[in-house]
Amino acid sequence: MPTSSTVRPMTPATVWLARGRHAEGAAEDVLRRSLEQRKRSQAIDDFLELPETETGTEAGTEAAPAERVFQARWRVDETVTVRARIGVTPGPDGGQDWILVAEAEQPWDDDWPSPAVLFWPEEPDVAWDRDGVAGLSLREINPLPQDDKETRRLFRNAVRGGWHIHVVVHEAMTTDDRGRVPLARWLPPGLRHRVVEHRAAPQQHRGLNWALRDLGVQVPRGGAVVLPGTPAPDGYAAEDFSVRAVFLDGTEPTDLVDAVTRYAALPRPLPDGAENALTALREDWHLLTLQEELERQRGLVAMYAEALEAMTKSRDLYREAAERAHEALAAYQESAEAAPVRQQSSDTPMASPLQQLTRTFERFKGRSSS
Missing domain, CATH: 1.20.5 (Single alpha-helices involved in coiled-coils or other helix-helix interfaces)
Structure with missing residues (x-):
């Protein structure tokens, strides 16, 4: 099983992080309209769009993609202030990658609203909720590929970087509409846009566990497991985050929700690229009262x-x-002019x-x- 990193700084308890890709259209226009609506409804106190900046270059290299930055501030539990920043940059396939970091004045509570839905609209037809690496959905179920090697490659790439919590569910039998309810529906608000749900069909159980060997975990038939990620957080043990049975009948999967919640509470290193975003939030804050x-x-x-x-x-x-x-x-x-010229003894310095x-x-x- 992958071991956790001791090199990167740990994620502060006050910080909420998410990353994704906006698939089509101008993300800044979507964000601007959404934030204006949130301000009118008083879901946020205020927001600010910063001038377009370049993400930094070195001499002799090409300019980095320009970053569009929005800052927003709101309160939770009436008195706790949250400051948040989202940076949007052009992606390699025509989409736009975004990183969102929020920090509260006290340790983060997953029952607070998700910062993602205070920046982005909640309408399902706005495609902002895609994982930037594998194009997976952050709000819906992601069926596994039919090819086992492709599934193995998917997991290897998806868990890298430590941004999302990946959950794999195996269907013991083909489900109806009641069994197609995404796990995100049952999670606390603060986890709904940090979890990627993978779903394996009944006949994929053997190939699924073959694909997971590199990660050191296995999925029980008809059960689920929370993947360790790369690096794995301190305190992760596969048996503690494996669920023997998940009943896909439309009822809340209590054991699985508990496993995901406990995993999210583990201390973890900052994901790749998150340290720069957190530093920018703290040191380049412009939205002042x-x-x-x-x-x-x-x-x-x-x-x-x-x-x-x-x-x-x-x-x-x-x-x-x-x-x-x-x-x-x-x-x-004065002394030089008044003093007579005389021979001084070498052993009596003055x-x-x-x-x-x-x-x-x-x-x-x-x-x-x-």
């Missing part, structure tokens, strides 16, 4: 005052040193005015460095 803007201006005033005080102190030290140097130089000149001048500069150097 009036109080936050006032505090920001006060902080700038305090910083400038401190810098001015340091400059004034440094100027005073230099001026004092210059005065002492002039005094020492004048004393040296402090000359020049040495006094040197010592004056040394004392100033020591004071300025402190």
